[in-house]
Amino acid sequence: MIGGGIAGLASAALLAKEGHDVTLLEAQSTLGGRAGVWESDGFRFDTGPSWYLMPEVFDHFYKLLGTNAAAQLHLTRLDPGYRVHFESDVDPVDIAADRASNTALFERIEPGAGKALDRYLDSAEDTYRVAVDRFLYSSFESMGQFASREILRRLGRLGRLLLQPLDRFIAGYVNDPRLRQILGYPAVFLGSSPDRTPALYHLMSHLDLADGVLYPQGGFATIIDSIAGLARAEGVEIITDARVTAILTRSFAQRAAVTTGVSYLDDTGHVVRLAADNVVSCADLHHTETELVPVGHRTYPERWWRRRVSGPGAVLVMLGVRGELPQLLHHTLFFTSDWKENFGRIFGRRPSVPSPASFYACMPSVTDAAVAPDGDSNLFLLVPIPADPTLGHGGIDGSGSPTIEAIADRAIEQLSEWAGIPDLAERIVVRRTIGPADFAATLNSWKGGALGPAHTLRQSAFFRGSNKSARVDGLYYAGGSTIPGIGLPMCLISAEILLKRMNSDTSPGPLPEPR
Template sequence: MSAAPLHPRTVVIGGGIAGLASAALLAREGHEVTLLEARSTLGGRVGVWEADGFRFDTGPSWYLMPEVFEHFFRLFGRSAATELTLTRLDPGYRVYFEAGGEPLDIASDRKRNEAVFEAVEPGAGAALGRYLDSAEDTYRTSVDRFLYSSFTAVRPFLVREILGRAARLGRLLLQPLDRFAAGYVRDPRLRQVLGYPAVFLGSSPAQTPALYHLMSHLDLADGVLYPQGGFGTVIERIAALAAAEGVTVISDARVTKILTRPTSRKKPAISGVRYQNAQGATVELPADIVVSGADLHHTETELVDEPLRTYPERWWKGRISGPGAVLVMLGVQGELPPLAHHTLFFTTDWDDNFGRIFGAHPSVPDPASFYVCMPSATDSTVAPEGCSNLFLLVPVPADPGLGHGGIDGGGSPAVEAIADRAIAQLADWSGIPDLTERILVRRTVGPANFADDLNSWKGGALGPAHTLRQSAFFRGSNMSKRITGLYYAGGSTIPGIGLPMCLISAEILLKRIRGDVSTTPLPER
């Protein structure tokens, strides 16, 4: 058996945050890395769109788990402070409720949020304190012992810290988040605030394990940050790290096949990839290792020969996608004081809302619970002076059949109708009656765009939902079982959805290639 090459030729598929981070870490490790991105720009779901002086983030817009970003930058001898200009948001976010009344402002620190809860429901402040104590303990345990693990060995988990919490962690895994939160507060509005983090995980509060109440530590205690310039700056900084480590980036390079060669062992090995370049020519690029940061369903069912698929189509039939989304980007004349940087709109009947998205007979909720980001409240560079920048995300079923978005109402009828209803609902609930008349720029994105542009499974906006069967070691491995040298990174593999998770997935990938079965983050430079 031949020895592994000293400087493996490594191809990374996909220039999203996971692909860029993986490429940077592997290049620093000594790999000769080429990154292939199908589109002309990097970022994947972290997109940027500009029109008439407005600049929109077209994907993630919450900067949570700041220590994960800090740790990643420190692996390269940098820090978040040197790479980004971060602003703490206060309020962290605002919530409007269908029943009306004053909106709820969630502050940037724990003590004030305990006071916010107490003002809504006597005794809820102390209850929130207990809830957040549990959330912080669970979060610290998860970061220290689970999130940075590839779950390839049992021994690292046989430690007192985990064994002493095993019974409690088991209960948190088996109880849904909504019932867990109901054990602390009675007011339905407060329960919604505690249950909403499930949406960040591509799931519903009824389907998400209570273990994920750890998310409330992030927004209710840790606080919410914003990188000045928008989330495109995060991609720029990580791309710059990759370039500094010697990564070769080829854009407009759509991979069409992962190539293998026979070996003397049972499994074939990676030999390279085939891709179509910007001129339409077919190119074969040799490789010793391939890392796919693309959607895992697309990788396995489109790029790998059927007999060699670790996750064939039948595996996906028992899986649950996170929600689809209709995105609405609006450039608006004037300021919009009723809205904060982040504003949430919650319907009263959440069971119906989530049932329509995840149920056996999905349909578009109406009215819908949805999210609005107005970065112009914090960042003067994203809109012309005297104007506001709005980004609406309306969760819908993961169904490309709903159609594509478009500019100035030019998208599919279903997508534009969803956008119209959300705009009207926003205007009504927040008290901005002339919102529609003040719109200068409008663009929508639908589930079919996610399917076409990002090869997203079922047109989902996030990735596989974080249900019990799709979390931690149940989520799936980051290494092919049938092809030596094929690995995965990104939100559709471990540890899961979100920018911090994608950064962690890159680090887990490096550890997996090294044969490192530890459960803790790598030592920083």
């Protein structure tokens, strides 16, 4: 198993429980991958995912290992779920933890929008249930799942949802630009923009506007710790500081190559060859295919990637702030008025850094006293930018590349102005930034992207990369750059799809949970 992020740990745990002898190799000294953690002067920051959505996916995964989410995590429901500041409006909007309150909110902002939201969320929930039952847990190895009565009955509608962009779909329900932004922003979770994301993904609104948002006390590193513990309990050997340098293969005449294991550099710099019947790479798929797989055996060579679209890059800003910040919630979003221009700069033919930028702020200290000194605030900013490692590295206390630090400075200034915190910059006592070059260097991320390949039509479902090599027998993939896609829940599902693929299980839905 290559990679100790959530997909690698989850895959290792499931395969070990199935009876496989599993060794997991992680290049870094710590586990978690994108879901990392950084600590300084009593402040603790999650360096990656910070939204706990699709709770049933987490619970289902844990049940496959004989436990459940309640036993593994201490989850808190956020209410309000998040706050939105708009460039065009001095008054922020708070999104509640329940559907009825959000319906009333939409109605107050735009008469008639409450009933429209009800219709929208009915559609989102129905689409979500179909996706879970028929698509998300599928390897797409067999197309027979599309011949089911449930799919055939919805075929016309599903086709329209795939072909119509999300922003145009939303425009059919509400007119107020603020409401359109609230319904459209989940496209960013998918590494895309509302005008490039298929309307099928309006199902995401079911997750935050109806299901609500949760938070695991202790931060998202507790999820990594719990899954790593379960993997070890199943017998998985986890080796850190082990950078895989090649996937080893053997070729036969008139047959596909077969994998024989991997070579890696250990913590002393020595080359180690590890034999294996199967290799699962949960590393970035581009890195795996263009760097680790031998030339001539690559399913996804460089020319394949030239036709693909990366999700956005990002500047991450971790700030330890003296005192409390009552103007912010656990999750706060900042939206510029001209979204088209904002997203155009990130995904357009001539990318550039947006200014002002739409960005996201997370302040877990309002929910979790353990992540900051008593009375102080832990503040994490994520500023979407083009996926471009040449923009530079981040650093501690302003020591990053000038471009990255300037982006961070503008975001701090913008937050200070929009949220009404004029002395914010003066109260910062801890600061660290991360840029696209860091994602490329530490995570081998394609183009320095923060998330993975964008969920456009050509990069969703069976159009996304397969989880099995077409040229090397015994080589499989899992994680955010393969099916089903980006995000912690998707990575857990990816691990389950891997298990099904290795067992030649072509069923479309989740595996049965043990009693």
